[in-house]
Amino acid sequence: MMDGDRISQNMPDFLRSHPEIKYLFFGGKGGVGKTVMAGATALWLSEQGRRTLLASTNPVHSLSALLLQDVFGKETPVEGTGLYALEIDTKETIEKKKEEIAEKINWFLRFADIVGTRTEDFIQSATMNPAFEESAMFENMVDLMFENRYDVYVFDTAPTANARRLLGMSKVYTLWVEKMLRSRQNAMGLRQRLSFTKRKEEDPLLEYLLSFRDRIDRVRSLLTDARLTAFFFVVLPEALPIAVVRRFINWFRDFGIPIGGVIVNQVIEKESITPGTPEFVLNRVKMQERYLDEIFSSFPDVRALVPSLEREVQGVEMLRKTAGYLLP
Numbered sequence: 379m380m381d382g383d384r385i386s387q388n389m390p391d392f393l394r395s396h397p398e399i400k401y402l403f404f405g406g407k408g409g410v411g412k413t414v415m416a417g418a419t420a421l422w423l424s425e426q427g428r429r430t431l432l433a434s435t436n437p438v439h440s441l442s443a444l445l446l447q448d449v450f451g452k453e454t455p456v457e458g459t460g461l462y463a464l465e466i467d468t469k470e471t472i473e474k475k476k477e478e479i480a481e482k483i484n485w486f487l488r489f490a491d492i493v494g495t496r497t498e499d500f501i502q503s504a505t506m507n508p509a510f511e512e513s514a515m516f517e518n519m520v521d522l523m524f525e526n527r528y529d530v531y532v533f534d535t536a537p538t539a540n541a542r543r544l545l546g547m548s549k550v551y552t553l554w555v556e557k558m559l560r561s562r563q564n565a566m567g568l569r570q571r572l573s574f575t576k577r578k579e580e581d582p583l584l585e586y587l588l589s590f591r592d593r594i595d596r597v598r599s600l601l602t603d604a605r606l607t608a609f610f611f612v613v614l615p616e617a618l619p620i621a622v623v624r625r626f627i628n629w630f631r632d633f634g635i636p637i638g639g640v641i642v643n644q645v646i647e648k649e650s651i652t653p654g655t656p657e658f659v660l661n662r663v664k665m666q667e668r669y670l671d672e673i674f675s676s677f678p679d680v681r682a683l684v685p686s687l688e689r690e691v692q693g694v695e696m697l698r699k700t701a702g703y704l705l706p
């Protein structure tokens with residue numbers, strides 16, 4: 379049987395059977411082709427007449443290199459297409475989030491009558507860690523989703539671990555926020571009873587907690603809705619990329635995040651083999667066959683086998699060519 383015949387529902391069929399699909403993510407090991415597949419899918423969707431944004435939340439950007447066009451920092455029409463692309467300015471986001479947090483911490487320290495403490499130390503410890511950067515990135519993605527100015531969003535480099543952590547944590551967050559809210563409300567009630575003026579105090583921390591809870595609830599309901607969201611995993615017919623995807627898929631199942639399927643990239647086409655094909659290529663083909671068997675038997679829904687192209691994928695023409703294989 380030809381490998382292609384082992385695919386029961388391909389990418390276009392999957393997308394057509396999900397007409398409301400709105401948030402697409404591409405995950406997988408570094409270097410497997412996530413950026414290329416996200417780009418090709420976004421281009422295809424835009425050519426179906428849907429207003430599409432290809433966005434990168436990765437601090438190490440590659441969309442400008444893929445599109446041969448500067449898309450850094452603002453939503454930019456991609457020349458020769460109906461597609462929009464954006465590399466999020468992560469530095470700016472992180473600074474913005476730092477300011478927001480600093481504001482909240484300052485307010486809280488004043489509210490709690492904590493004086494003489496070096497506020498800077500609090501802010502530093504809250505923001506000087508990789509988890510903060512990651513979650514600032516995630517927040518940025520959520521902002522884009524909520525602005526709701528496109529029909530479809532294709533996110534290059536799913537902040538996979540992050541999404542999973544956030545969604546997994548959301549139950550814990552919710553409990554925590556509920557608890558904070560109750561104790562905040564009690565404290566505010568007490569302060570108001572003790573105060574002479576009896577006027578209602580404003581409470582930015584309470585407001586912040588409430589809006590934070592709202593945001594988490596909203597994003598969770600979007601990201602777990604299989605009509606709207608699909609995570610695709612890109613894999614090569616090789617051991618390590620397969621191991622990475624196996625782990626991701628199990629996490630995602632646990633959290634009820636919809637899996638769109640698996641895309642196998644860099645497959646050497648058997649039709650390209652001639653009597654003159656060198657030994658090492660033949661060996662690679664044999665190795666790939668073994669791993670393809672493993673992929674088909676252990677992963678749900680393989681959607682595409684994309685061949686190794688003659689050179690790296692850059693520019694709209696190469697992207698269209700890739701889309702021709704990914705979305706036949």
Ligand SMILES: Nc1ncnc2c1ncn2[C@@H]1O[C@H](COP(=O)(O)OP(=O)(O)O)[C@@H](O)[C@H]1O
Pocket residue numbers: 406407408409410411412413414415440643644684685686687688689690691692
């Ligand atoms: N099917 C393919 N044929 C040829 N080159 C490819 C193919 N898929 C990806 N590439 C190239 O491989 C490199 C890694 O792809 P990229 O999409 O940047 O990976 P990732 O985003 O997962 O790190 C890039 O140089 C890209 O052009």
Ligand SMILES: [Mg+2]
Pocket residue numbers: 412413414440534535
């Ligand atoms: Mg990439």
